[in-house]
Amino acid sequence: MTGSKLLEERDEAMKQEELLSIDDDCNQLEVSDYVDEIYQYYWVSEAQNPPLENFMLIQADITPHMRGILVNWLIEVHFKFELMQETLYLMLVSLHSCWHQNTRIFWHPRVRELISISAELYTRDQVLRMEKLMLKKLKFRLNAPTPYVFMLRFLKAAQSEPKLEHLAFYLIELCLVEYEASRFKPSLLCAAALYVARCTLQITAAWTPLLCKHARYDVSQIRDCAEMILKVQKVARVGRLKVTYEKYMRPDLSGVAAIKPLERLPL
Incomplete structure (x- = not known):
């Protein structure tokens, strides 16, 4: 089935089904009067700043x-x-933005307490100088369209419960370590992770008109990214970099790392 056909079916489904609002107008913290404009900024910013999939080539x-x-x-x-x-x-x-500008540095957290975990190799003044350098390189633009902001929105559209939320964030966090994942836009990565999570938990339907509306992707568009995420999930238990796996084994995160990955995504 072609992408255009899927889009036609999605549009028809949206016409037939009245889509619920995912925002709470009574909760001032949700700034529902401005949320559409806020996310429109994120979508535009993401489009203007494509994934830095080749930035490692700059950093010898x-x-x-x-x-x-x-x-x-x-x-x-x-x-x-x-x-x-x-x-x-x-x-x-x-970190990626600084590397992309060919700043030949390693970034270290600016929080003073973090100096101790770097074996006291750096002084307070060195950390602060590095912070200033990074801020200048980034032109103090710190409000970026990260996977986090997109995932929050998509989870609302998914009308999620904690286990789905934890599994979706687990999959995204696994991808942070993977260089391969950097070639995907943050919004696409989040949509694909949420799709894999819903498939894994056998939620029907795996992708809904409400998710199409707010994520702006159909299943056909997220398929390649979802396959990559599933591959990463399958090897998480036996990989050498296991911090995220161990973190999400915790009961307060629903122990989602222990959930058996799918053999394959549904056709």
Whole structure:
């Protein structure tokens, strides 16, 4: 079935089904009056800043394997200090952006307490100087369209419960370590992870008109990315970089890492 045919069927389904609002107008924290404009900014920003799939070619000092080790360590640091979830994703965007500008550095967290986990190799002044350098390179633009902001929106459209939410974020976090995943746009990565999570939990339907509306993708468009995510999930238990796997074995994260991956995605 062609992509255009799927789009026609999606449009027809949307005409036949009244789609529910996913926003709570009574909750001021949701800023429902502005949420469409906020996400329109994210969509436009994402389109203007394509995935940095070849940025490692610019950095002769950093290999994909070294990148994986660094990101795995940063996930561990993030979890150890119980930082906000969004911090992890902003960190990775900032890291990639600096590398892409050929800044021949390794980025180290700016939080003073983190100096101790780097074996006291850096002084406070060195960390602060590096922070200033990064901010200048990024032109102080820190509000980026990360996988985190898209996943929050897509999970609302999925009318998710905690287990689905934890599994979707687990799959995304596994992908942070994988250089291969950097070739996909954040929104596409999130849509594919949510699709794999719903398929894994055998939720019917795996993809709904409401998700089509807010994620702006059909199943045919997320298929390749979903296959990549499933492959990463299958090897998570036996991989060398296992911080995310061990983290999501915890009961407070629904132990989703223990869920058996699908043999294959549904046709």
